[in-house]
Amino acid sequence: MVNTVMFWIIAALTVIPALSLLFARKAVHVAMSVVLVMVGLAAAYVTLSAPFLGMVQIVVYTGAVMMLFLFVLMLVGVDQREDLKETIKGQRWIGLLAAAGLGAFLVSIIGRVTLPTADTMPSGDPEAVAIALFDRYVLVIEVLGFVLITAAVGALVLTHTPRLRPRKTQLEVQRDRVRVGADPVNKPMPGVYARHNALDVPALDPEGKPIEHSVSRVLEIRHQTQEGAEFRAALEDPSRKEGDR
Amino acid sequence: MDPINFVILASILFAIGAAAVLLRRNAIIAFMGVELMLNAANLALVAFSRMHGEIDGQIMAFFVLTVAAAEVVVGLGIIIAVFRARQTISLDEPAELKG
Amino acid sequence: MLDLTWLLIAVPLASAAFLLLAGKRADRWGHWVGVGASSAAFVVGLVALIQMLGLDSEDRAHAVHLFTWIPGGELNLDAGLLVDPLSMTFVMLVTFVGTLIHVYSVAYMEHDASRRRFFAYLNLFVAAMLLLVLADSYLLLFVGWEGVGLASYLLIGFWNHKPEYATAANKAFVVNRIGDIGLILAMGLMFTYFGALDFGSVFAAVPQASTAQLTAIGLMLLVAACGKSAQFPLQSWLGDAMAGPTPVSALIHAATMVTAGVYLIVRSAPIFEGAPAAQTTVAAIGAFTLILGALIGMAKDDIKKALAASTMSQIGYMMLAAGLGPVGYAFAIFHLVTHGFFKAGMFLGAGSVMHGMNDQVDMRRFGALRTAMVTTWVTFGLGWLAILGVPPFSGFWSKDKIIEAAFIGDDVQPWILGGAALIGAGLTAFYMSRLFFMTFHGKARWTDEQHPHESPALMTVPMIILAVGSAFLGLILATGDRFVTWLEPVTGHAEHGEPVLPAAVIMVATLLLVALGAWIAWRKYGAADVPETAPAASLATIAARNDMFQDSVNRGVFERPGTHLTRTLVYADAALVDGAVDATAHAFARTGEVTRKTQNGQVRSYALTMVVGLVIVILVVVQGGL
Structure with a gap:
């Protein structure tokens, strides 16, 4: 028998974060919630007298798999916001219905069967697991080793991009830049020639106009720039001298 | 408390994972749904192991965990490759299978 | 030499292939290759003939094995040649007349850009016809049969830039295909009944076959013969076949093509002997066609079409004779040979007239050409006398015998067949005289731009040779029944039956009818003026002018x-x-x-x-x- 309180804590710890899979907008939030679910499952394993598996669960899932997910999320861009509006007609309701029906069926079936409950607890400590793994299931373990190696090689193949042409030298980079008519020199730094010595303020050209592209693009996306509004206002209204302020 | 409740919990988690696969367009989130489904199965296996008083269920969960790890590696590799090719990871985008 | 008779076929065939493949560089001398090939075939044939004449009559049939052709399980067939008096007769006719026509064509086609192609087709025609008559099995005969059909198609449609000529070629081809179906069916029946297709095995199996089987085969062979020989009801292509150049008409009508049907009937004599019904049908169709052709010939104003109708009629005589059985076979072939000479001569004469008259074919625009074209007039005149059956010219010896043979028999048959043959002789006299007088006598009715002139020697010399043949060949071959004796190994000895009328009466009646026909023609077309356009005429004349509405009927x-x-x-x-x-x-x-x-x-x-x-x-x- 397992602790009832423990069960409900685990249930809450798994089901509630799992729901974020359906409702959270940002993938990072989802990933963090799933980490919680994994921790909850680890707790469940320990409760079900499988302490070694619980540890493995934490190490493999929260430590490796979910971190891998986060890496990939960073690679493809955290910005990949998802519009939750459904695009395929009927997919949402049929999908929800199907998933709910699946869950309902499973629950009702489990409720209808009577399963034996052993008095003896299985020994889930590392020693027992090790004996089982490397004795009875040693062949399976070896096959799994192949699977893992294959997966590793597969991942390498999938993510590998062969270099089709030689790496550009600095000279070539510069030539290309001149050819397309870009600035041959570095862009002006933000905040230079400005009173505000700050990154979020555009530089001013000799005429006193703000140079928009001197500000970091990232700040523009985040709407964290000053946009040089005050300088433009000063240019448009000559009566307002700098000294007046 | 009867360990059968964990099986019911596993069923619910499984359904949530399936719903995530069906409803989310972000490939990574859908993939996490798949992971959740695998883990729900694991939970059921461990619960059965507990009920039978045998260790074999745990061993099966162990194997599933290993295979899931391999699957994650390959799956994320595919996602990266798709992203490189299309600059998006929306599941609705690759519709070449359209008949 | 008899073993080398395959050269007869190979030489013209090789020449045809050479001329077709040689291309433009052979344009200037290619026609002489064609003439040479045909002449070479004639020389080979002549040598073989002389050798054969040196043998006893029983040994004259000579089989030449060429190669194993179809080594099938149930059908084993060798390609071989059968050289016997019958095929030798055809070889001589085809190569001799064919060579003369080749020579004639050199001049006749001088201004045609495709003369080389023309000679290639002529050679192909000769080769196919020789294969047809020399084959020792029905299947090999069929190859030649189809070759003749193909060559005639190519030659009739030689000027195929004119749509109606191309249509005429198609018509000849299609009608001939109907005949071919007859031959194919006949071969199928033979294979079913006898399991063989070569003449020897088939004829050996004939005595065991039932009359019904033989009648079926005989009727199918008759269909084939009708198609090739332009006999009723498959006669419609012959008139349109005049679309080809005139030498082609001469070749088709005299030496090759139309004679193939008669050859087939005579060659298949054992089959017809066993099927009296089929034999009678042959005779009946021959008699009908000879009257039909004569009637059509009486109304035609186109000189070539009138001659074509005459051919139809004369072939009708041959079919009639061939349908009479052993009494008639020899005379059918005899008439075929003499007809080959005088009809070729007359066609070449007609070609000569056209040559001199700017390709005019309407006899109503001819007249009085005897002054302008003396050689043509004389040679044509000899052919005319021959076809009329005036003694001692060739036609008399052959046609009179056919008429006499037609009167042999029991019941009503001799009266019908003999009567048809007799009336046909009178009609022939009328329409041929009409043709002759309208062309060479009376007043000149030429159009302004026509300046008749004699043709060059290359054209007149063949005409003279053929005219000499028309005049004397019959006499030479008929003396002492030479020709009949010569053919006897093939046709069998005919026990001479007695005609229902005395032979002398028949001969006198024939000559009287001929004289009457010629006299009427002279009164209407020689002595009187001929209108330049065809006058309104009775329904019968209109029907004859339209080939008895054969096309509408079809x-x-x-x-x-x-x-x-x-x-x-x-x-x-x-x-x-x-x-x-x-x-x-x-x-x-x-x-x-x-x-x-x-x-x-x-x-x-x-x-x-x-x-x-x-x-x-x-x-x-x-x-x-x-």
Whole structure:
């Protein structure tokens, strides 16, 4: 028998974060919630007298798999916001219905069967697991080793991009830049020639106009720039001298 | 408390994972749904192991965990490759299978 | 030399292939290659003939094995040649007359850009005809038979830039195909009944066959002969075949092609001997066609078409003779040979007239040409006397014998056949005299731009040779029954029957009718003026002018119902058969269109399908299991 309180804590710890899979907008939030679910499952394993598996669960899932997910999320861009509006007609309701029906069926079936409950607890400590793994299931373990190696090689193949042409030298980079008519020199730094010595303020050209592209693009996306509004206002209204302020 | 409740919990988690696969367009989130489904199965296996008083269920969960790890590696590799090719990871985008 | 008779076929065939492949560089001298090939064939034939004459009559049939042709399980057939007096006669006729026509064509086709091609076809024609007469089996004969059909098609449509000429060639080809079907069916029957196709085995098996079987084979052979020899009801192509250059007409009418049918009947004599009904049909068709052709010939104003009708009529005589049995075979071939000479001579004469008259063919615009073209007049005149059957010219010796033979028999048959032959002689005299007088006598009715002149020596010399043949060949061959004796190994000895009328009476009646026909023609067309346009005429004349409405009859009896039947079948095919197939296809296509929508390419839709399926499976398993 397992602790009832423990069960409900685990249930809450798994089901509630799992729901974020359906409702959270940002993938990072989802990933963090799933980490919680994994921790909850680890707790469940320990409760079900499988302490070694619980540890493995934490190490493999929260430590490796979910971190891998986060890496990939960073690679493809955290910005990949998802519009939750459904695009395929009927997919949402049929999908929800199907998933709910699946869950309902499973629950009702489990409720209808009577399963034996052993008095003896299985020994889930590392020693027992090790004996089982490397004795009875040693062949399976070896096959799994192949699977893992294959997966590793597969991942390498999938993510590998062969270099089709030689790496550009600095000279070539510069030539290309001149050819397309870009600035041959570095862009002006933000905040230079400005009173505000700050990154979020555009530089001013000799005429006193703000140079928009001197500000970091990232700040523009985040709407964290000053946009040089005050300088433009000063240019448009000559009566307002700098000294007046 | 009867360990059968964990099986019911596993069923619910499984359904949530399936719903995530069906409803989310972000490939990574859908993939996490798949992971959740695998883990729900694991939970059921461990619960059965507990009920039978045998260790074999745990061993099966162990194997599933290993295979899931391999699957994650390959799956994320595919996602990266798709992203490189299309600059998006929306599941609705690759519709070449359209008949 | 008899073993080398294959050269007869090979030389002209090789020459034809050479001329066709040589291309433009042979344009200037290619025609002499053609003449040479034909002459070489004649020389080979002549040497073989001399050698054969040196043998006893029993040994004269000589088989030449060429190669194993069809080594089939049940059908083993060797390609071989049968050189006997009958085929030798044809070889001599074909090569001799053919060579003269070749020589004539050199001049006649001088201004034609495709003369080389023309000679290639002529050589092909000669080769095919020689193969036809030399073959030792029906199947090899069929190869030559088809070759003749092909060559005639190519030559009739030689000037195929004119659509009506091309149509005439098509018509000849199609009508000949009907005859071919007869020959194919005859071969099929032979194979079914006798299991063989070579002459020797078939004729050896004939005595065991039933009369019905032989009658079926005989009638099919008759269909074939009718197609090739332009006998009723397959005669319609012959008049249109005049579309070809005149030497072609001469070749078709005199030496090759139309004689093939007669050859087939005579060669198949053992079969017809066993099938009296088929034999009588042959004679009846011959008699009918000879009257039909004569009637058509009486009304034609086109010199070549009148000659074509005459050919139809004369071949009718030959068929009539061939249908009489052993009494007639020799005379059929005899008449074929003499006819080959005088008809070739007259066609070449007609060609010469056209040559001098700017390709005019309307006899009403000729007249008085005897002054302008003396050689042509004389040679044509000899051919005219020969075809009339005036003694001692060739036609008399052959035709008179046929008329006499037609009167042999029992019951009413000799009266009908003999009467037809007798009347035919009178009609022949009338229309040939009409043709002769309208062309060479009377007043000149030439158009302004016509300046008649004699043809060059290359054309007149063959005409002179043929005219000499027309005049004396019959006398030479008939003296002492030489020709009949010569053919006896093949045709069998004829026990000479007694005609229902005394032979002398028949001869006198024939000559009287001929004289009457010629006299009427002289009164109407020699002494009197001939109008330059055809006058309004009675219904009978109009019918004859239109070839007895043969085309309309064919159209009404065969083409229209055939067209309707075909249209009905096509409609039924489109509506029912195609409809059923199309409907099935459409049903699947529509199903596909509907189910295609489920294949929207969206991974999540597919996943949804899987989950729904899973739910259904669980539902079924649980409900079924619990």
